[in-house]
Every structure is written in structure tokens, then in C-alpha cells.
Amino acid sequence: MALNVVWLQSGGCGGCSMSLLCADTPDLPALLHSNGIDLLWHPALSLAGQQDMVQLLRDCLSGQIRLDALCIEGALLRGPQGSGRFHMVAGTGEPMVHWVKQLAQVAHHVLAIGSCAAWGGVTASGNNLSEACGLQYEDEHKGGLLGADFVSQSGLAVINVAGCPTHPDWVIDTLTLLAVDNLHGKDLDDLARPRFYADQLVHHACPRNEYYEYKASAAQPTDLGCLMENLGCKGTQAHADCNIRLWNGKGSCLRGGYACINCTAPGFQNPGHAFHVTPKLAGIPVGLPSDMPKAWFVALASLSKSATPRRVKINSHSDHVLVPPVVRGKSHK
């Protein structure tokens, strides 16, 4: 029996859906079908018109249609003054937050697609005028729209397929695992993100790792060096497999020349500093790898800085390789 999926969008940019369309496959509907996923409704892809959508939601609520997975993309807009009127579902006169609360009660699984639906995300930036929150979190605080104690019919909390945008594989793999009952509580991390991608760090397989090892840091965009010391990179703390899995063929933020902003984490939108400037205390970056003793980091950093090969030091401040690695037995050209 296929996994019946209903996908709704609220306070977001639609980018997680657009990202989904970038899935690496010659035939996306066929891939979903063969993986046992039956997308009953998607706002960007369905043929059916508006009345069909509202009827489908009513049928899910009444139990006529089995709702296996409710996917919400975008933050939940509770404003103004808790009324939910910042997002009314067209043609129903009802705020989206009312629909989502009701549907979450009947859904076997509830999934937050992307960081807005998970934690509030970019939609909750600054003074959060729209009173945006995630399904089960408001930034790092548990609660959100559905409450800290919410569990869906399956017994799981909301599954947070976080990312801004989220990776097409993260969504497809999560749904595929649910379809074959291979995703359980132990497969989610402490923030209910699927561990198959959240147990990695963006740092893993970063092409700048040699520069990181020697603290050979970029001073400005296009420099090849590590972006952690000066340019705000949080790849050593960010839970995601971006540099292993890669985006749109051969991409990742680091490969695109800019810092990881830890977009899978709650509250990433308000880091407390400019995104692309590393905050420092006495010259030492504040955000060090989360599971490394700070004193060791400082000691190793100063040791490795003094051991930096000339090649690494020179290349770190260039926008292309100036000094190639030496072929053993040959001197530099």
C-alpha cells in the first residue's frame, strides 16, 4: 500500500518544492511511484483544482482518505495577534494554522519540510512580525504550533527535514523510508532530524579541509582558503551531508565560494552577528567545533598555523591554485 502524502505550503518561499524538482532522476513522478509514495496533493504539481483540494483535506479529516504523511513546507503564521490571518487558505475563509492543527491530528506521520516548517526559519527573522513558528519548535524551543508533547498517530514527533532549502534527496529518502516502515525514533537526532543526513557535518568532505587543517584562512570571497576563521563558516558545527551528497550536480555552499550558515539548525536566521563575518573573542572565533575542547583547538590551531606548507598558505589567499602540490622527486616548475 502506497504512502498517501498531502503536501501543503504556508509561510515560506516554496523553495523546498523547487528544490524537490531538482531531484537527480530522469522521471520524478516515476521515482516517487516506484518508491511507494503517492502524492495526493502538491500545490505546484497537481492537476486538480481548488475545490478538489479542499474536498481532499475534508476527506482526510473525516477518515475517508488515509493520510499517511502530512508534509508542511513553510513556517506557520500565527499573527496578527494569534489570529492566523497572515495566511488564510484561499477559498476556505480559514487560516492555514487551523487546517494544519486539524490535519496533524489525523496524519500517521507529520513532516516539516525545510527549516521554516521545522523551526520558523527565515520567516521568523528579526522581530518576527508574522509570529512565525515551526510545527513543533520555535527556534530551539520545543512547542511551536502543535506543542512540545505532540506525537502523530505513528507515535513519532514531527520529523524535521530541515534545511534552507532542504535537499531533494533528504525529502525523497525520508518519505521512501517511511513507506517501507524503516524510519523510527532511533533514526532521528535530538532535534528530530533524520540521522541519515544529520549525523554528518557540512565540514565532512569540504574541499577546503586542507586549509582548515592548517588554519590557512580566506580573507575575502573567491579566496581558496578556509572560511571559518574570517568569513562566518559554520560547517564544523552544521549537521548535514552537503559536501558528501552535493547539490545540483557538483555544488555546495562551500564549493560555491561562500560560508555555511548552518541552515539545518534552529535559529540560524538570527545568528547574533553578520552572516559572513566570524565573531571573535580575543582573536579566537567564538563558534568552534561543538565537541572539541576549546584549549585543544587553540593549541592545535597555533601549532598547525606554524606548520603550514608554503603552498597552502599562498593558495589560501588566491582565487586559483598558484602553487600546485609537488610531484615526488621533482622540484616546482
Place this chain on the structure above:
Amino acid sequence: MTRRILGPFNRVEGDLEVQVDVTDGRVTQARVNSPMFRGFERMLLGRAPMDALTIVPRICGICSVSQSVAAARALADASGTVMPANGVHAINLMLACENLADHLTHFYVFFMPDFTRAIYANMPWFAESQRRFGALIGSTPGNGLHNRAAVAARARWFELMGTLGGKWPHTGSILPGGSARTIEVTDRVRLLSRLREMRTFLETTLFGAPLEEIAALDDAAALAVWRRRGADSDMALFLNIAEDAQLSALGQGPGRYLSYGAYADTQNVPALEKGIWDARTAQKQLLDSTQIAEDTHHAWYRAEIDTMPLHPSTGLTEPDADKPGAYSWNKAPRLAGQVVETGALARQLVDGQPLVRALVAQTGGNVQTRVLARLIEIARILPLMEQWLHALAPREPFYVAHTLPDVAQGVGLTEAARGSLGHWVSIDKGRISRYQIIAPTSWNFSPRDAAGTPGALEAALVGAPMDTANGQDSVAVQHIVRSFDPCMVCTVH
């Protein structure tokens, strides 16, 4: 007269509701509501100016690069930064990549599936339309073959963005001083091969002819000649469908078209010209962007700021969900007080693409010409991208550093797939003190202004038939709405 609410509209980006008054089975008045508010203009206040480059792409998942480009231009303007030639080419490539992909998504994923609806079951092309254009979700197996192929071609196409921008959507590579990602010779040959793949898809499936031939079509006679040769192509099938469904009689626009100019080169000369096209006089006029103002009379923003429509450099965003007489979160932008239409049709008219000008002279701006202009633009964009890739000079700079003053103002105007996009930023004490955005669909889907003049879509819907079997709904309205390729998340932001 009966009043109906149409919506939610699927296969548009974001949320849309349309209220129509119907008399004798036809729409006599329409009100267009953008029912979602997030408040990006307010989120940016007090932040470091460069943070805009992380926040604004996330306004929109489908025109994310366009938002980045507008912000980077505004910050470049505020800092007096001139990017090196490689930066100009790399950013034009990213913008063109997104715009072409958006046109492709619009045609295959959003617009054409409507011609597989039951209302067309008796049309001679119905089975073929289902076979090629059946929706990705909800069509029968074995159908929608060209839609599926287009989505696969698009995913492959976005590998350009994987290289040029790290990922799509929401790249961070686009900066006031250029691109953070340098392109090596080896990257270039790979990107050129991606361009050739897309060219092959377009020439075999969409056009049935070389892109250059489509781009050079100059009048209805030339189009007719091509149609015989390219009869199997998707564009030819679209034209057959358009004739039978009388799409040129649907959705007449305001006849004034706005383009900020697209793909400026290193001398700041756009590849597609900027200006206003007045279809009534068939004259091109100069654009004076100081004549832009946003009217909030019928929008849910505080009434005391209604006294005068404000230029975006002094604009305000103060939501008021209880304002009497308001029906949309979208403000009503006007150019010298007038309604304008923006998008690919506007760009091609302003730039003088002869076929588009000829067809608009015959039938006006309507569902058919809007869709056709997008396809013509696809054929014009890809060859430009080939030129820019060749113009890149690997190992020359892609980026120049800039310094933002503590107090500054900047304007960033660009063309997104859906039309003219502008960002207006003010910086005070080194922080963003004002940020105003006017997106393409803000223009096209605006509510009424203080004078009661309806927005472009509102006027375009008048006369549309309620054409479904039960008379309760209108496929014609769906065609008209989607012909603008609305992006509702950009509209309100």
C-alpha cells in the same frame, strides 16, 4: 450578479485568491487577493547590510537568484562598486539560468496541464495534450511525457547553478563586487556541455527548429512557415491549442509594458533593452523610475500612510489586517499613476522582438502572446549564455572588494523571469534602516488604487466566461491567471 471566490490556485508559486462578480456567465469585476504576509521588508531592518544577500533570496524559491541580483545591485549602488567583467558574466549566467528554467517550468509544469482538463475532452488535440502535458501529479500513468522530460532537463540544467552558485535555490555567490565562485577552464567546458544538452531538448521537443531560427521569427507569416515544419513541436501544439481555445481573446492586459532591461554587460548596456512600450501608440518611451509609487489604499497596511502613494525609497510597510476596504497584502505599484504589465512579453516588446511586436499589434497582450513571448525569450537567452561563457576569462578576477559607507542609499533594478524587480535600500549607522521591494507580480496582480483603477490581472479577468459544466468555475480564469506566471511569494514578500 453573483459573487464567487476562486482559489486556492494551484500550479502558481504561492497563494492566490480571486473574487469575481459574475453576470450572465461572465466576469464583470475581479478582485485579486494575495492572502499571505511574511514581512521581509521589516525583517531586514537593523541588520548588517550584507545580510540582505542571505535573507532576500529566501523571499522566493523560484526567483531566488533574481532577488539576490537585485539586492547585490542595490548594495553595489550604495557602495559605488563596479564588478569585474567575469563577475558580470557569471552573474548574468546565473540569472539567465534561473529565468530560462522558470519559463520552462511555467510552460510544462504550470500552464499546459490545464489543456488536459475535462472541459477540452472533445478537442482533436486532447489525447496528444494528455500524452505530452499531463500534470506531474494526478494524470494517468504514461501521460505527461514531455512534462517529465522537461523536469528532468531542468534538474540537469540547474547543475549550472551547482557550479556557478553552489546550489539552487538560495545561492550566496552573488555579491555586490561579483561572484564568489571563480570559473576555471575545466568548469567552462562542462557548463558549455550542459548548455548543449538543454539546446538539444529545446530544439527537438519544444521548438522543432534551431533556437536561432525561433529567435529570428519576425512576423505572423514567418511563424506560419515555421509551424508547418515544426508541426510536431510543443510550441506548434500550443499554437493549435491556443487557436481552438481562443487564447488570444482572453486576458487583455493594460497595453503599457515595463522592463528595467535585462542582462547588462560590462558597459552597463542591457542585452534586452529597458523602457516602456505603449501598445496603443506602438511607441517606446523612456523609463523614469522616480515615477514609481506604491498605493496602499486597498491593501492591508496602516491607513495613515495612505495620504500619498510613496516612492519605494521612502516606502513603509505597516500591516493592518483590520483596515476597512482593503482586500490584499499586495500594495498597488503604479508608474506615473498608471497600471503597467511586466514580464517576458514586456521585455520582448520593449526590446523590439519583431514577431512579438507584430502579434501584439494584431491581438494585444493576452494569454497567447504572453506564453509565446516566454518561449521566444527562451530561444533568445540560451545563445546569449553561450556568448557569456566564452567571454569569461579564467584566472582573471571574478570579484572586487567593496566598502559600504555607514550612511547610504541604493537601488537595484533587474528583470526576473516574471518581470521587473526592484530593491530600494537605505543604510544608516551601518545598518539597514529601510528596505522596500517591488516584485514583478506586485505590478501584475496589484489591487485597486485610490482612484479605484483595477490592477492588470483584475482588468484582464473582465469578460472571462464561467465555462465549467456546472457554471461554478472557470478554466478561462485559470488560463488568464497562469498566463502571467504569477509568483505570489514574491508579490507580498
